[in-house]
Amino acid sequence: xxxxxxxxxxxxxxxxxxxxxxxxxxxxxxxxxxxxxxxxxxxxxxxxxxxxxxxxxxxxxxxxxxxxxxxxxxxxxxxxxxxxxxxxxxxxxxxxxxxxxxxxxxxxxxxxxxxxxxxxxxxx
Amino acid sequence: xxxxxxxxxxxxxxxxxxxxxxxxxxxxxxxxxxxxxxxxxxxxxxxxxxxxxxxxxxxxxxxxxxxxxxxxxxxxxxxxxxxxxxxxxxxxxxxxxxxxxxxxxxxxxxxxxxxxxxxxxxxxxxxxxxxxxxxxxxxxxxxxxxxxxxxxxxxxxxxxx
Amino acid sequence: xxxxxxxxxxxxxxxxxxxxxxxxxxxxxxxxxxxxxxxxxxxxxxxxxxxxxxxxxxxxxxxxxxxxxxxxxxxxxxxxxxxxxxxxx
Numbered sequence: 001x002x003x004x005x006x007x008x009x010x011x012x013x014x015x016x017x018x019x020x021x022x023x024x025x026x027x028x029x030x031x032x033x034x035x036x037x038x039x040x041x042x043x044x045x046x047x048x049x050x051x052x053x054x055x056x057x058x059x060x061x062x063x064x065x066x067x068x069x070x071x072x073x074x075x076x077x078x079x080x081x082x083x084x085x086x087x088x089x090x091x092x093x094x095x096x097x098x099x100x101x102x103x104x105x106x107x108x109x110x111x112x113x114x115x116x117x118x119x120x121x122x123x124x
Numbered sequence: 125x126x127x128x129x130x131x132x133x134x135x136x137x138x139x140x141x142x143x144x145x146x147x148x149x150x151x152x153x154x155x156x157x158x159x160x161x162x163x164x165x166x167x168x169x170x171x172x173x174x175x176x177x178x179x180x181x182x183x184x185x186x187x188x189x190x191x192x193x194x195x196x197x198x199x200x201x202x203x204x205x206x207x208x209x210x211x212x213x214x215x216x217x218x219x220x221x222x223x224x225x226x227x228x229x230x231x232x233x234x235x236x237x238x239x240x241x242x243x244x245x246x247x248x249x250x251x252x253x254x255x256x257x258x259x260x261x262x263x264x265x266x267x268x269x270x271x272x273x274x275x276x277x278x279x280x281x282x283x284x285x
Numbered sequence: 286x287x288x289x290x291x292x293x294x295x296x297x298x299x300x301x302x303x304x305x306x307x308x309x310x311x312x313x314x315x316x317x318x319x320x321x322x323x324x325x326x327x328x329x330x331x332x333x334x335x336x337x338x339x340x341x342x343x344x345x346x347x348x349x350x351x352x353x354x355x356x357x358x359x360x361x362x363x364x365x366x367x368x369x370x371x372x373x374x
Contacts, residue, residue, distance in 0.1 A: 001287070010290040013335070017294030019202065020331055024301035026205035027324055028308050033316050035214050036308075037243050038259045039205055040324040045238070046198040051294075051331045059343045069146040069346055073330065073353050080357040082237030082244070084323055087364035089245040089257065092316040094368055104215030104261050111218075115249045118218040144350075146343075 005061055009054045016050025019043045032100040033092045041085040049074050130168060132177075134160040178284040186278045193239040193274075201241055204260050215261035216245070219254045219268050223276060228283050229254070235275050242267070291339050298335070301328050319363050326356030 026039025052070040059067040093113050099106050111118050141156035142148060177183050204212065223229055233244040233254060242256040258267060302325060309321040330349045337345035 006287055009338075010286060013290050013294045013338075016331065017297035019198065020328055021297040021301045022202045022205055024304040024324060024328065026201075027321060028304040029205070029209070030212075031209060032214075033314060033320070034243075034245075034257045035212065035259055036317065036320060037257070038201055038241065040320060040327070041237060041243060042194075042198050042201045042241075043205070044324055044327045046194065048327050048331055051334055055334045055338055058338050062341060063343070067146055067343065069143050069343075070334075072140065072143045073346075073350055076350070076353055076357075077327070077330075078238070079234070080353075082234035084357060084360045084364075085237050085243050086233065086245070087361055087368075088316050088320050088323070089243060091319065091364045091367050092314065093245065095314065095316065097314050097316060099216075100214055102213065104213065104264075105217065108216040108218060108255065111248075112216070112246045112255045115246060117248050117250060117253050118255075146346075 001061060005057065009057050012050050012054035012057070016047045016052075016054065019047030019050060021047075023047060032103075033097050034089065034099050034103070037085050037089060041081050045077055045081045048077055130164040130171070134164050137163055177282055179282050182278060183282045186282060189274075189278075190235055190239065197239045197241060201259060204241070212259070213261055215258055215264070217242075217256050217258060217261065217264055217267055219256060219271050220252060221254050221276060223280055223283070224251065225283055228279050232271075232276055232279055236271060239275070240267070240270060242271075288339070291335055295332065295335060298328050298332050302332075315367060319360060319367075322363075323356060323360045326352060326360075330356075 020043070023039045023043030026043060027036050030036045030039065052074045056067055056070040059070075093109060096113070099109060108118060138156045138160040141159055142152060145152050221229065221232065223232060229247060229251060233247065236242050236244045236254070236256055241260055242258045244254055244256050246255045247253070248255070254271075256267075256271075261267065305321045305325045305328065309318050309325070312318055330352050333345050333349050333352065337343060337349075
């Protein structure tokens with residue numbers, strides 16, 4: 001394998017690994033469920049994209065032809081990550097998980113739970 | 125009965141089948157064409173009406189912009205994760221939205237989840253408000269302005285509603 | 286060089302998996318556990334793809350794709366169950 005390809009693969013793998021680790025580190029470290037949601041949806045998605053790109057480059061070289069089927073997994077994860085995050089946020093709000101004390105606009109949670117508009121028009 | 129009731133989905137099925145098998149041999153092209161014609165004929169009756177993409181070139185530029193924003197947002201979020209937690213100021217924000225089509229709202233909510241340090245949590249029943257949770261909320265008005273101008277305005281332009 | 290990088294990144298991902306496992310056991314709420322499980326799926330995909338690079342075969346692509354799909358569907362099904370008490374409406 002030529003050196004420049006090996007360097008590209010190694011750099012992509014390292015970026016992917018670092019972001020995957022950061023995503024999981026954030027999941028273990030952040031204080032409440034809503035902040036924890038951020039790290040796997042964002043950092044892990046970028047991390048897996050890095051690993052998939054390096055796999056794409058490697059297999060393209062090895063098969064002697066362009067190997068693009070890894071893009072399918074990347075695309076699938078990019079589409080499903082927000083949906084999964086939305087479902088988990090909905091579950092957390094439904095179960096009345098309290099947000100962190102210093103969360104701004106925490107009063108909105110009850111509105112979100114009932115899917116109402118934020119302003120109290122009906123009381124006026 | 126039309127041969128291609130869902131032309132975009134037919135194209136998508138065709139490309140995905142070839143990607144899945146990672147080949148462009150004649151046999152797979154025939155099989156992909158068969159699936160691209162047969163599956164839409166069967167599922168055509170089940171779908172909801174969605175608005176058409178009016179400006180494909182604008183849509184393409186939107187996808188590229190979102191890709192770049194994902195990269196930037198990821199680095200920002202990574203930095204927020206490593207920093208001491210006491211600097212973190214999470215918060216909920218209600219963003220008023222003007223898009224009316226379900227597809228437009230879905231794409232906007234997904235984009236907001238993937239990009240600027242926010243996760244969309246819920247849509248109000250009347251589809252006027254998008255609730256987002258921000259990991260680090262500095263200016264509420266700034267965030268609403270960013271979402272509305274950078275992501276909602278192009279989507280409105282693309283779908284024309 | 287590639288083998289060393291694969292080794293280092295595999296160590297990263299194993300640490301990440303242990304962090305997920307810790308969150309899975311600690312909770313405190315059921316949503317945290319679902320989130321930890323979802324992240325474990327993603328980390329596992331990365332590990333399988335890296336094994337594919339190490340062995341030099343693209344056979345593991347299908348396994349990775351299946352895990353990605355099952356991961357999403359199981360997350361959605363678990364959340365749906367917790368929200369409605371039923372998966373298929």
